[in-house]
Amino acid sequence: MYHNWLDRWDERRARRGEEAKKVTDFILDAGRAFPGEKRIETIDEFCVLADQALSDSGFYDEPSGSSQGFERHDGWLRFPSDISTDVEENNVVWAKITESGSLDQGLVIFHHWNASARNRQIAKFFSQRGITVVEIAMPYHFERSRPGSLYADYMLSPNLGRTIQSVRQAVWDGRKLIRWLKSEGYREVSVLGMSLGSWVAGLVAAHDPGVSKVSLFLTAGSLADMVWTGRATRSIRDSLEPVIELADLRRAW
Template identity: 80%
Template sequence: MYHSWLDRWDERRARRGEVGKKTTDFILDADRAFPGAGKIASMEEFCVLADQAVADPAFFDEPSESDERFEWKDGWLKFPSDIATDIAPNNVVWAKVIESGSFDRAMVIFHHWNASARNRRIASFFSRRGITVVEIAMPYHFERSRPGSVHADYMLSPNLGRTIQSIRQAVLDGRKLIRWLKSEGYRDISVLGMSLGSWVAGLIAAHDQAVSKASLFLTAGSLA
C-alpha cells in the first residue's frame, strides 16, 4: 500500500513539474560531457565516448586538485563544486545540516528532480534517532538554480552533454561532501536518494567505499 501511495505521489509531482517547461533542440555537446572530446558530430561517435566513460572507473573519481573551502555556519554547509559550469550559482554546493548530537552516523539525502523544498520530515525523523542528516542541493536546484529558470532544466535536458555533466557533477559533489563528513569524524555514512536522487546516490554508493548503506526510492530501470 505504501509503494502504491508513493507511486501516485510521484506521478502528481511529475505533472506539476510540467508547468513552465519549454521544448528545446536536441544537442550532443560532447565536449561538455567528456572534456577534451572536441567536435563530435554523430551519435555513434558520442556513444563511443560514453562506452569509454562507462568502462573507466575513474570517470566518477574526484579530481586530484580540489578546492577545499568548506564553510559551515548556522546549520548550513557551503563548498565549491569541482566541476565549473557556465552558471555561477551552480558552481557552489549548498547543504542543510541537521545535527543529531552524535558523530557516529550521518546520512546524505539526494532529492528528486525539480524538488521545491528539502525533506524536513525525513531529516527530523532520522536526526531524532541519532543520525546527522545532510540534505545536499543537486546541480541547478535550490540555491544552485539557474537565474530566470522555473525548474531544473539544465540538470536533465535535450542537451545530452550537459545532462551527463550534471549527473557527474552531482556524484562528485556528493563524494566530496562524504569525504568532508569523514574528516569531521563520522564513521558510518549512508546515502538516501529519491527518483533522480536515487541515481546519484546509487552511483556514489557504487564508487565510494566510505558509503556503508544506500536507500534508493523510485529508481527507474534506466536513466535514459
C-alpha cells in the same frame, strides 16, 4: 500501502510545473560530457565516447586535492564544486544539516528532479534516532538554480552532454561531501536518493568506499528509460524522440 503513497506522491510531483516544461533542441554537446572532445558530430561518435567512459573506473573520481573551501554556518554547509559550469550559482554546493548530537552516523539525501523543498520530515525522523542528516542540493536546484529558469532544465535535458556533466557533477559533489563528513569524525555515512537522486546516490555508493549503506526510492534500471517512460520527463522525450532511438539513448547515457 507505502508503495501506493509513493506512486501518488510521484504523480503529484510530475504534474507540478508541467506548464513550464517546453520541447527544446536536441544537442550532443560532447565537450561538456567528455572534456576535450568538441568535434563530435554524430550520435554514433558520441556513443563511442560514452562506451569509453563506461569502462573508465575513474570517470566518477573527483580530482585530488579538492578538499578545501568548506564553510559551515547556522545549520548550513557550502563548498565549491570541482566541476565549473557556465552558471555561476551552480558552482557552489549548498547542503542543509540537521544535527543528531552524535558523530556515529551521517546520512546524505539526494532529492528528486525539480524538488521545491528539502525533506524536513525525513531529516527530523532520522536526526531524532541518532543519525545526522545532510540534504545536498544537486546541480541547478535550490540555491544552485539557473537565474530565470522555472525548473532544473540543465540537470536533465535533451542536451546529452550537459546531462552527463550534471550527473557527474552531482556524483563528485556527493563524494566530496562524504569525505568532509568522514573528516568530521562520522563513523558511518549512508546515502538516500529519490527518483533522479536515486541515480546519483547509486553512482556515489558504487564508486565511493566511504558509503556504508544506500537506499534508492523510485529508481529505474536506466536513466534513458526513466526519461522515456516518465510523466515528469515527457517534454524531454518529445525533444529526443524525433532524432534518437531509445537504444542509442541508453548507450549515450
